[in-house]
Amino acid sequence: EQLFVNGDPARGVLACVTCHGEGGNSTIPMNPNLAAMPHEYIAKQLRDFAPQGDKPAVRTGAEGAPSIMTAIAAALTPEDIQNVALYLSHQKMDWDKAATATNEDTTERGQTIWRAGIADRKVPACAACHSANGAGLPAEFPRLAGQHPEYLLEQLKLFRSGDRVNAIMFDIADRMNDKDLAAVADYAAGL
Ligand code: HEM
Ligand code: HEM
Structure with a gap:
């Protein structure tokens, strides 16, 4: 501390x-x-x-x-x-300060990708690794719930460009377009 x-x-x-x-x-x-x-x-x-x-x-x-x-x-x-x-x-999330989803127009698309992925582009469900409620999983799977959507979107773009090196997240981000990345970043923030 x-x-x-x-x-x-x-x-x-x-x-x-x-x-x-x-x-x-x-x-x-x-x-x-x-x-x-x-x-x-x-x-x-x-x-x-x-x-x-x-x-x-x-x-x-x-x-x-x-x-x-x-x-x-x-x-x-x-x-x-x-x-x-x-x-x-060990710190508690302060949900009053945490970020949330802000774009109602993309909530449904974001939720679909979160829960089911995008089958025809072989994108797996985010929930599988980041947990259903977005809290992350022990070992090396980050919490995304309450994270700033701007930050999440930027990281997804860095994975896609290969600037942030991670094989799993590269494959996922590389198969998604800008609209879908923005939809799922906003949805995850609001979990
Ligand atoms: C990291 C989003 C699916 C495994 C991240 C980060 C984001 C993200 C934004 C960076 C978080 C941060 O910097 O705090 C997503 C989305 C997904 C998805 C939107 C669905 C479209 C998955 C799946 C897996 C996975 C299916 C496992 C097979 C990981 C791992 C990291 C990570 C291991 C940490 C990478 C590192 O160590 O740098 N994800 N993810 N993700 N994700 Fe995902
Ligand atoms: C990212 C820890 C100090 C600005 C991160 C991440 C961790 C971390 C773990 C990655 C989070 C994730 O992937 O979700 C720390 C610790 C610090 C510290 C332990 C003190 C010892 C700072 C300070 C600043 C800062 C002083 C601002 C001057 C950032 C930014 C990012 C980041 C902007 C996003 C990554 C990027 O833009 O490259 N920090 N941090 N941090 N941190 Fe820190």
Whole structure:
């Protein structure tokens, strides 16, 4: 918790709370809400943001540009990562601050993709891995419920362009058009 709230200025670790909100409940659209995320997922992302030796980071911004998280993650020790991941996974979602769906016109399409996927394009149901209620699953499946739709859509586009490297999510995003990505991002936010 101390690291999350205060950061560690001496090591160049900015206070997480500034961008991710109290207890990880971020209210800023492009800053992900981290409360109640599976700790394995948080830890994996923090490892993925940091370049490993001469290997570039697995997770960057668009076109390989560093993320705001790159320098922060690189300064964290494995113990810091474990501590902050466990801290966040135990924080409660503040549903008053959480994001929600905003586009009624696409709710039905989003719900269909969430529950059943898109059979003729071989897109599996998101619910299978992110759980029916969007809470995520232990191990490395993130919570999407209450996440900002703007952030979700941006990540889906980064998977599709290959800028954010993940084989499973690449195959899924690559088979979807912009309209469907926006519909399912909005629906997932509102779960
Ligand atoms: C993404 C943790 C500090 C801005 C993330 C993610 C994690 C994380 C786990 C990925 C979330 C996901 O995939 O759903 C932390 C921790 C911090 C910290 C533990 C402190 C040690 C900050 C600060 C800022 C920031 C200080 C703003 C200056 C962002 C942004 C993203 C992100 C914008 C989205 C990814 C991107 O745009 O590249 N953070 N964060 N974080 N964080 Fe942080
Ligand atoms: C990550 C959306 C289906 C496995 C993500 C993220 C989004 C997303 C937005 C990034 C979340 C964040 O940064 O916090 C979706 C949607 C789906 C879908 C809309 C349906 C169309 C699936 C399925 C699987 C899966 C079926 C499993 C077979 C994963 C995994 C990650 C992830 C493992 C973490 C990737 C990493 O470590 O960087 N998904 N997902 N997803 N998803 Fe999905």
